[in-house]
Amino acid sequence: MNKKNTKFAYAINAPLIIYLACVLLGPIIWGIWMSFTNKTIGGSATFIGLDNYINLLADPEYRRSIINTLVFTFFSIIGKCFFGILMALALNIKFKGRNIVRALLMIPWTLPNIVAVLNWRWIFSSTGGIANYLLKSLHIIDKDLIWFGSAGLAMATVIIANIWRGTPFFGVSILAKLQTISQDGYEAAAIDGANMWQRFWYITLPEIKDVILLSTLMSTIWTLNEFESVWLLTGGGPNGATEVMNVFSYQTAMKSMMLGKGIAVSILAMPVLLILISLLTRRMIAKED
């Protein structure tokens, strides 16, 4: 770790550091200041102390958006994690054409989000949507459901769309780890008469625990902050039933033009995000060393 090394390293890192300082760090600091003002679009900013934060915490719409976010994230993560583990386990068994199947199963996740969202909006459309038709032909329902018209169903559609798109991320991450597990343990366990469940619980799970945790943390950070899929599927409706935190923030900042209050929404979410991110950072960097 000599001086010459340090100098060289900073010289080649300079463009990245300068860019991130100007376009990322600068705006963040500025944003924090802005959250203490009544800045509007096109208006000037006057310092109003903690008013934005106090108003937010007293605002039932904001509090509902936080609850919606938690519900949405909780069920999405459970679904993605569960199906991701199953997908990884199934793909871990060798068969012909496995690589192609793996690539095909990744497709939902590689598509642009907007494409996936529009597709689900069409599938759940109350006129002509295939979801209603399938459920009717299976005699699960006898009347068309208005998916985006009732609170519970609308939340279900955004969760389904999120799980559909996010599962491959879990699947592939867990599969990569599964493929490094040696077969010896399984063979020994099979000789000892361990059943499938026992082998999974005592051999597989301890090995993939870490990668499940990492993927879950990562996905939680991003799901808590989901905007476009919810905005484009339901617009936060009906009556705010699917209005998650960032849809609320968008409505506040861009529709009601209250930028200061909109930023305050993000800043209030920061402590939770910082905790999640630092948990992840610690684990990921520790793994590096």
Added chain:
Amino acid sequence: MKQKKSVKILSRLFIILCLIVALAPIYWMLNTSLKGQAEIYSKVPTLIPQHPSLDAYKYLLTETNFLTGIRNSLIVAIFVSLFSIVIAYPAAYAIARIKFRGKRTFSKAILFTYLLPTSILYIPLYILVANCGLTDNILGLMLIYPTFTLPYVAWVLIPHISSIPYDLDEAAIVDGCGRLRVMYQIVFPLALPGIISTTIFAFAMCWGEYLYALVNITKTSMQTFPLVISGLIFGDMYPWDQLMAGAILASVPILIIYILANSSLVGGQTAGGVKG
């Protein structure tokens, strides 16, 4: 061994189910894009279009500014992904190869910014773009998109570079090769498969980006394709054939480069490319 067999059958069935769940919605998208309005709303949905036509595609390409949107998205995504690799490669190289003061903090900072959700920043970045006079201009998107591609590219490249044997660097240095030459002429070509797939994922991140574009661009001539397609949706009647045609067309470039990336060496490591 009986149990093993039943596991095999179960897992095959599950994989088939997975394939159906993953691909049927995409088939449905293609199917709808080839139908006329009447067939789309018919009581019994048809699994195969009975009167397949490319009208929706034709309408989309000639009567809307979809092509402008595709062009704008291409310009932004190509510029930003190349810019990111140029700026982030040296940073990744430094972290993977050089011992320097503050390295741990530096790599932590990169990981931190990579994990930071884009939606946390959209208002400050909106104000930044406005202050630079770049609202309603794709230059504004080019300015702010690297905030999410740069940390991603840098972070993902570190293990790629670390996996190249250090002996090569040492041998080159003994031969009197300068540090920059080692970085660009020895290590860069060896890391190329990783660099290419990372660039491709950075491209994909910009290609489908919605929130930043939505906030910063309203002028139709500057819209990227996600804005053009979502612009079609907020009418009274949803033109599903056109929407699905747009969705298909917008997915094609991504699927092509995804197949290309998949056939190069990289798998799970680039998987963090979508913040989903």
